[in-house]
Amino acid sequence: MQDKKNIWLRIVERIRTCDLCPLHKYRRNPVPGEGSFNAEILFLGEAPGRREDEMGRPFVGAAGQLLNKLLENINMKRAEVFITNVVKCRPPNNRDPKDEEIKACSIHTDSIISLVKPKVIVTLGNHAGKYIFEFLGGKKWLGVSKVRGKVYEINLRLGFKVKVIPTYHPAAALYNPQLRETLENDFRLIVKALNEVRSESRRLTLLDFIKQ
Numbered sequence: 001m002q003d004k005k006n007i008w009l010r011i012v013e014r015i016r017t018c019d020l021c022p023l024h025k026y027r028r029n030p031v032p033g034e035g036s037f038n039a040e041i042l043f044l045g046e047a048p049g050r051r052e053d054e055m056g057r058p059f060v061g062a063a064g065q066l067l068n069k070l071l072e073n074i075n076m077k078r079a080e081v082f083i084t085n086v087v088k089c090r091p092p093n094n095r096d097p098k099d100e101e102i103k104a105c106s107i108h109t110d111s112i113i114s115l116v117k118p119k120v121i122v123t124l125g126n127h128a129g130k131y132i133f134e135f136l137g138g139k140k141w142l143g144v145s146k147v148r149g150k151v152y153e154i155n156l157r158l159g160f161k162v163k164v165i166p167t168y169h170p171a172a173a174l175y176n177p178q179l180r181e182t183l184e185n186d187f188r189l190i191v192k193a194l195n196e197v198r199s200e201s202r203r204l205t206l207l208d209f210i211k212q
Helices: 001-017 050-055 063-071 098-116 126-136 172-175 177-212
Strands: 041-046 082-085 119-125 152-155 159-167
Touching: 001 063, 041 098, 041 126, 063 172, 063 177, 098 126, 119 126, 119 152, 119 177, 126 152, 126 159, 159 177, 172 177
Parallel strands: 041 082, 041 119, 119 159
Antiparallel strands: 152 159
């Protein structure tokens, strides 16, 4: 655990001093992410907003409050998961991050995912979904509306396999309340995916025991 903490501190320092894309010029505070380094679930969002930029923490605004509620609905707490974004600095005027900014930040994103090594990744929004599916998974991204509602298994080019649950960004449900139910349904898939992962792990452990 101490090793992970030390690695995390190095990642945070690299992000704090990063100038790989223009976004560093606009930030007040970079937002590396937060949560358990041993989390089974990693949430990948898009970019920090105004509140996140002020506090240096992810999902602390209205979208973050909804994320907390969605986690409560499936009996989970923020402290049990890890939360980060595909870019760690706030884009000006809260615009979407550009592809080149996401690519520049990938060195940090990949380091964080590799550190946590989650069993399940929940992508929040199109940019996060595209990052995991295309950039790390080599699969075509068709958009949230076409791929949500399912659990995918993807071999990441980081060297390990994860279950992936693509869904809408909680901010989308703030503008379109009809998406709230969709998000709630998609979050129930997290429990299903975790149960599958744990069942597979128990089966492999049993097979190893039998082979001895």
